Amino acid sequence: MTQINVRVDGVTYTDDVEPRTLLVHYLREQLGKVGTVVGCDTSNCGACTVHLDGAAVKSCTVLAVQADGGEVTTIEGLAPEGGGLHPMQKAFHEMHGLQCGFCTPGMIMASVDLLKENPDPSETEVREGIEGNLCRCTGYQNIVRAVQQAAGEMRGSGNGHASPAEVDTAAAPHVAGAQQ
């Protein structure tokens, strides 16, 4: 066992861990931070993405001992104190950037990290920026819109590139009750 000191979502913890304990398992099983999920277990899917010392990492591919002395932010620590949602969480909600929701914690953490480096990404830049996160439901369309919406809000303009998703109803006129 190795003792680690780590600050997670604003709280400092001192814990004994085995060197082989992965950060994601430490967060979930020792700290109860189950908002961070294990998806693929092979560092492909990005569902376990958290911020370690300010950078997005896949917490299934970092040892808990490597976070010793560091600062971790999970999806549970993203929202501002005192309630409400982080603009990225709000945008995923408003733009319907999820279906089953399993990829969402990782998507949001990766997207927040992307905007730190590129506050105004194009659609292509968003798609490339979150290439380490897989979604098997949405087809990504609304996720990209959500990231751009959040980018707009976080830049302070209050409106991003994206307006609420417009649904092409041509193939499904009954959805919109179109006259055809």
Place this chain on the structure above:
Amino acid sequence: MIPAAFAYARPSTVDEALQAIAEGGDDVKIMAGGQSLIPVMRLRLAAPETVVDLTRVAELRGVRDDGDAIVIGAMTTHHDVMTDPLVLQHAPLIAEATETVADRQVRARGTFGGALAHADPAGDLPAVALALDADFVIAGLGGRRTVPASEFFVDYLTTALEEGELLVEIRVPKLAGEWGMRYEKFNRVAQAWSIVAVAAVVRREDGHIAEARIGLTNMGATPLRASAVEAALAGAQASPETIAEAARSAAEGTAPSSDLNAQADYREHLVQVLTRRAVTAAAGL
């Protein structure tokens, strides 16, 4: 999937690291960014007795100017390499190829030296180091030695690093004259390994190609130089036709594998196409 138990050492200097490697027992693994090592340990393809984690060895991080070369510390992360002003100025090929490695999260942890020492034939950086004629500085308890890229990659996942040794830095010579560079990578989906990729470094002079250096990714157990293409291009006119003709020899002397992503003959075709594209772009055409 959790790795098998191991003893863990976390040195903070190169000397401490070498000591920890020497004292680690029969099966020591050196961990750089861990982005390849942790997955193989989780799959229990590796179950080392001791892991020596270099994360805190600060002297191995960063890029510096050393006169006729830039020197990249082995523990410099992919993210830091691709945004480094010296790399962008003197070896933009490295930045271009590094941008295609895995994804943002992996590039935040994964390191230049780790990727080279891992020597995966589908990895992007070995062929780039080979095309740039980089030198590998290796530390051992007995001192340091330098190995050229042409001798560093020995076999599948095997390098010139001996037991007890550590890759500390990579020297990339500055190029004099008018050079162009291009990395052409082919893969099927985002964050995937290269099926084939080509690194081209071309010096132009008076409308001719004075010199071309071409590194191939995933065309054999190690990165390879496309020597036949390099010979055909030396002194040739810098025209699309000449380059297309020369690129037809790109598969000469290669031994690509067949796997789920591609058969060998497909790779042999692909390498010709990518060589033509990479050289054409590097020649500024």
